[in-house]
Amino acid sequence: MKYGAYLFDLNGTVIDDMHFHGRAWKKILSELGADLTYDEVVLQMYGKNAELLERVFGAGHFSDAEVEKISIDKEKAYQEAYRPEMKLIDGLGAFLEKAHQAGIKMAIGSAAIPFNIDFILDNLNIRKYFDVIVSADDVDKSKPHPQTFTKAADILGVEYSKCLVFEDAPKGIEAAANAGMDAVAITTLHPEEDFFRYSNIITFIANYSELELL
Structure with a gap:
């Protein structure tokens, strides 16, 4: 893989x-x-x-x-x-479980504060899938600086080139590119044309329903 x-x-x-x-x-x-x-x-x-x-x-x-x-x-x-209204994006629950069963390491790399991260992970009972959580409080420089993702990769012990980033924002995709990481762009807020300048995107998805492990 x-x-x-x-x-x-x-x-x-x-x-x-x-x-x-x-x-x-x-x-x-x-x-x-x-x-x-x-x-x-x-x-x-x-x-x-x-x-x-x-x-x-x-x-x-x-x-x-x-x-x-x-x-x-x-x-x-x-x-x-x-x-x-809180719920996972369609298909993500099954995708996380599949990745977990396959032994893929997973992390959250977010500019959110822990107050919001805990709100989501605990209410949706998905904390168990993530070995590492990097929040706004854990970095000096925010996206598009790569620190959020490189710190997560360093703690996981995975080479940057072997990390795949899932992002909905152009600045997040840019942060992945700056880290030397491929990315999947989720079009929940931004349409595909907002990401035209980034060459590290391997696919666009509206949700995870038909996404296979990559």
Whole structure:
């Protein structure tokens, strides 16, 4: 088998929840005075929450304590809205079990904070599939920097070229490319044309229903 490890982003890749994040961010940013359309908000939704706020408002606009409060308020709003709709992307449960039975190592590599990662993994009872979890708190540099994925691979003990990344965001695909890793692009939020510049994508999927082990 070509790949010894599967590295999964979380939001938009394990669950189809990015529209809930978008609506939560749109409301928060509007309340803070940012005049952005929903589509403009979506373009800013990568990396850590603090980095998003800095991109929108500029460096130093908020204190560290204010950033922390804004971040938690946003995540609580997202969780409240998404909880009744929470489910794995179609076919992923069977795909994870198949990969687990085949002995493929798996990790989560996400820009989400542990508060959100725990919310998903524990409510959906899928923590058992992931040997390693790399969150926003575990890296100095966010995607498209490769650190999220290279750190996961290093802990798993798998060569970068033998890791396959599952991502829904162009910046995540770029992070995989920067790590020397192939990727599967999930089109939950972004259409295929948004990924045109990346040559490391081996396939596009809308869900995991017909995806075989790679």
